[in-house]
Amino acid sequence: MTTTSPQGRTELLRPDGSPVRVLVVDDEVSLTELLSMALRYEGWEIRSAGDGAGAVRAARGFRPDAVVLDMMLPDMDGLSVLGRLRRELPDVPVLFLTAKDAVEDRIAGLTAGGDDYVTKPFSLEEVVARLRGLIRRAGASGRRSESVLAVGDLTLDEDSHEVTRGGESIHLTATEFELLRYLMRNPRRVLSKAQILDRVWSYDFGGQANVVELYISYLRRKIDVGREPMIHTRRGAGYLIKPAVLAA
Structure with missing residues (x-):
């Protein structure tokens, strides 16, 4: 579902008209705050976590429509977190953040079930644009209707x-x-x-x-x-x- 904001941009909404929910997972506090601020500007509801265990707990209660997930976390790597998230939310889109630009690292993330990735350093506009694309595609598939x-x-x-x-x-x-x-x-x-x-x-x-x-x-x-x-x-x-x- 979409609507137009007072600023003239198209807002994404959940099927029930409530704000899209995004979970941001990164142990760099300043980066998490910056990302959260940019995503809230989109009108989305944001939760954040600084490690894998916190991400799993947050996802369980928050039920996000998309997850921004750092590949390197203090307690486990992003692929392990993704595996746990997939048990709870098998279809939630996941955008990986990675400091590694090697082809094999990108392939590993996508093969494990990630939907997209951006390489650090990145622009906030790119993260927002990629998330919007992932959320639109997930909504078009009717993922939320099978609740x-x-x-x-x-x-x-x-x-x-x-x-x-x-x-x-x-x-x-x-x-x-x-x-x-x-x-x-x-x-x-x-x-x-x-x-x-x-x-x-x-x-x-x-x-x-x-x-x-x-x-x-x-x-x-x-x-x-x-x-x-x-x-x-x-x-x-x-x-x-x-x-x-x-x-x-």
């Missing part, structure tokens, strides 16, 4: 955060929502406690694994109580969600 997950009679809207079962609205906390979303993205697949901790609480979570059992019990009370169960335990393996088996 509703469904397993049996259970639905979850990733954009509005609405959850229903059999047409009945279910209220979830933010953590319950993330846990259910992960289960519903992997229907009929057994997910271990370690996988769930990594995805829902981030890989550097230092708590006890029994937090997974606790939140699974919370979900069951809201999703399954009084209905045929959808959330199942596989002892020694983990948890899965699948359509309820209705009695004949």
Whole structure:
């Protein structure tokens, strides 16, 4: 969706009319601030992170429409961060920032799933122009329209955060929502406690694994109580969600 700003430039908007969201990931604070300022001038909503772990956490809650990602970060390289982002947002466009101009470095980034790259030093106008192109192409593909997950009679809207079962609205906390979303993205697949901790609480979570059992019990009370169960335990393996088996 586009509209024209008072300054006469065409503004990109999300399908619901809200501002485009961009996540900027770079450990150079001055560069991050400069990029964020330029992108906010476009009317976009910006979040930033200075390392890979922060980028993954930010992406999980922010749900960006595009990511500007530095190839070299203090805790992991950009390709590793991209892999983690792709688990959460498989179609989000990623623009790499790289200080390396070697052909093999550029090919590595694009082959790993990056959509474009710019080499440092770069002009802000070039970054904005490349992002606008990536976001337009993503919007044209209908990426944002497929935001509703469904397993049996259970639905979850990733954009509005609405959850229903059999047409009945279910209220979830933010953590319950993330846990259910992960289960519903992997229907009929057994997910271990370690996988769930990594995805829902981030890989550097230092708590006890029994937090997974606790939140699974919370979900069951809201999703399954009084209905045929959808959330199942596989002892020694983990948890899965699948359509309820209705009695004949």
